[in-house]
Amino acid sequence: MGxxxxxxxxxxxxxxxxxTTPQFSxxxxxxxxxxxxxxxxxxxxxxxxxxxxxxxxxxxxxSEDAETSSSSSSxxxxxxxxxxxxxxxxxxxxxxxxxxxxxxxxxxxxxxxIGGGTCGDVLNSDYSLVFGVPLPLMGMITYGFVLVLSLQxxxxxxxxxxxxxxxxxxxxxxxxxxxxxxxxxxxxxxxKFAGSSCSYCLASAMLSFSxxxxxxxxxxxxxxQKVVALPLCTAALLLAVLSTSYNSVKPVLPSSTEIDxxxxxxxxxxxxxxxxxxxxxxxxxxxxxxxxAFWCSxxxxxKEMFGREAAKLLDYVECFPDGYRKGVKMAKVCVDASIxxxxxxxxxxxxxxxxxxxxxxxxxxxxNIDGFGLPN
Numbered sequence: 001m002g003x004x005x006x007x008x009x010x011x012x013x014x015x016x017x018x019x020t021t022p023q024f025s026x027x028x029x030x031x032x033x034x035x036x037x038x039x040x041x042x043x044x045x046x047x048x049x050x051x052x053x054x055x056x057x058x059x060x061x062x063s064e065d066a067e068t069s070s071s072s073s074s075x076x077x078x079x080x081x082x083x084x085x086x087x088x089x090x091x092x093x094x095x096x097x098x099x100x101x102x103x104x105x106x107x108x109x110x111x112x113x114i115g116g117g118t119c120g121d122v123l124n125s126d127y128s129l130v131f132g133v134p135l136p137l138m139g140m141i142t143y144g145f146v147l148v149l150s151l152q153x154x155x156x157x158x159x160x161x162x163x164x165x166x167x168x169x170x171x172x173x174x175x176x177x178x179x180x181x182x183x184x185x186x187x188x189x190x191x192k193f194a195g196s197s198c199s200y201c202l203a204s205a206m207l208s209f210s211x212x213x214x215x216x217x218x219x220x221x222x223x224x225q226k227v228v229a230l231p232l233c234t235a236a237l238l239l240a241v242l243s244t245s246y247n248s249v250k251p252v253l254p255s256s257t258e259i260d261x262x263x264x265x266x267x268x269x270x271x272x273x274x275x276x277x278x279x280x281x282x283x284x285x286x287x288x289x290x291x292x293a294f295w296c297s298x299x300x301x302x303k304e305m306f307g308r309e310a311a312k313l314l315d316y317v318e319c320f321p322d323g324y325r326k327g328v329k330m331a332k333v334c335v336d337a338s339i340x341x342x343x344x345x346x347x348x349x350x351x352x353x354x355x356x357x358x359x360x361x362x363x364x365x366x367x368n369i370d371g372f373g374l375p376n
Contacts, residue, residue: 082218083154086171089211090147093204097143100136100200104128112199119198127188130245139204146174146211169227172215176231177238179212184242260325263318266300272307275372279358280306280313282367288347291317291334295324296342302355 100123103110112119122128128135149171152158158167182205189201216224272280292299303311319334319342330339337346345352347364362369 080154082214083150085214086175086211087147087150087154089207089214090143090145090150093143093207093211094140094147096200096203096207097136097139101134101140104134104136110200112197119196119200122189122193122196122198122201125193127185127192127246130242142174142178143207146171146178149174168215168219169230172219172224172227173231173234175208175212175215176235178208180235180239181242182208184239188246260323261295262323263294263321265294266303268300268303268308268311270304270307272310275358275369276306276310277313278372279362279365279367279369280310283347283361283365284313284315286348286365287315288345288361288365289315289317289337290343290345291319291337291339292343293320293324294318295320298355299343302343305355305358 100110102108103123110120110123123136130138149158149167153164153167153171156164158164162170185201186205189196189198219227290299290302292302303314303316306314317331317333317337319330319339320328321331322328329335337344341353343355345356345361345364347361348366350364352360352364359369361367
């Protein structure tokens with residue numbers, strides 16, 4: 001690796017000749033400007049002294065790389081701006097969910113600036129629990145985690161010696177999960193709480209989506225494509241957990257603050273077939289009961305299947321004979337039967353939820369329909 005350096009000796013007449021040989025080390029050196037001094041004349045020869053300065057070797061290059069790596073690992077001003085925004089969103093979400101957690105644990109009514117008391121119906125429903133854990137509590141923990149992680153990323157000093165790149169990926173996965181959960185909750189709000197409004201739910205969804213898009217913009221499209229697997233897996237796992245938890249949730253009754261329904265009867269327009277009349281008589285003789293509510297459209301459709309004459313033969317139990325309004329509860333007979341949706345059939349101890357085909361009712365009650373041209 002070293003360069004050959006030649007020392008030039010200038011000869012002067014002198015009886016005594018001497019030669020000084022320069023010594024070299026294995027490192028690479030480069031010659032610098034040569035200076036002549038009077039005392040360099042030795043025995044008729046002038047020794048030219050060469051000063052050498054070391055060239056950058058492998059050690060120097062590695063130290064420069066380390067400095068470059070350390071400087072690149074420190075968060076830039078653009079990164080700090082992103083993390084500060086994330087920390088701000090996490091702080092707002094933490095305050096909101098802390099308030100809702102307090103209301104949930106203290107069984108207090110929420111202040112609803114928009115929608116009246118309907119947001120209280122949402123917050124107090126079974127959909128505000130995930131496997132028995134209050135949803136606001138889970139939100140408070142998640143927003144708090146985002147706040148702490150964002151502040152640590154802004155400082156470039158993560159706990160447990162987590163790398164900056166890994167911390168960014170964790171933040172992206174968390175934000176993706178929160179956005180997925182918010183989208184699912186908006187779907188629940190629109191389908192299960194028709195006509196209700198929940199300002200806290202909408203605010204939390206706005207914060208979650210904002211957090212996700214801010215982090216997504218910071219990553220960029222090309223970088224996201226390399227790490228997209230982890231956010232997708234965490235979001236899919238969370239969606240599966242929520243769906244499993246909500247499969248056992250009871251149907252939501254109409255909002256008591258919005259609806260004040262006096263009891264009424266609906267006219268059945270269809271004619272009864274011989275099968276429907278015979279089946280209705282058989283169901284009554286076996287003690288089968290149909291539990292329903294006067295405002296339930298599915299109950300009316302079930303009666304339409306039987307027709308006008310056969311529906312009168314059914315042992316039908318109305319769960320809201322006094323109408324539906326604030327403070328009105330289901331009839332005791334429905335409460336004792338643990339009715340949680342309409343219509344509900346109880347046949348020979350077997351519970352059938354929702355509308356049922358006549359063939360299903362016949363099969364459950366042991367009614368023979370061979371002579372009526374219907375499949376068993």
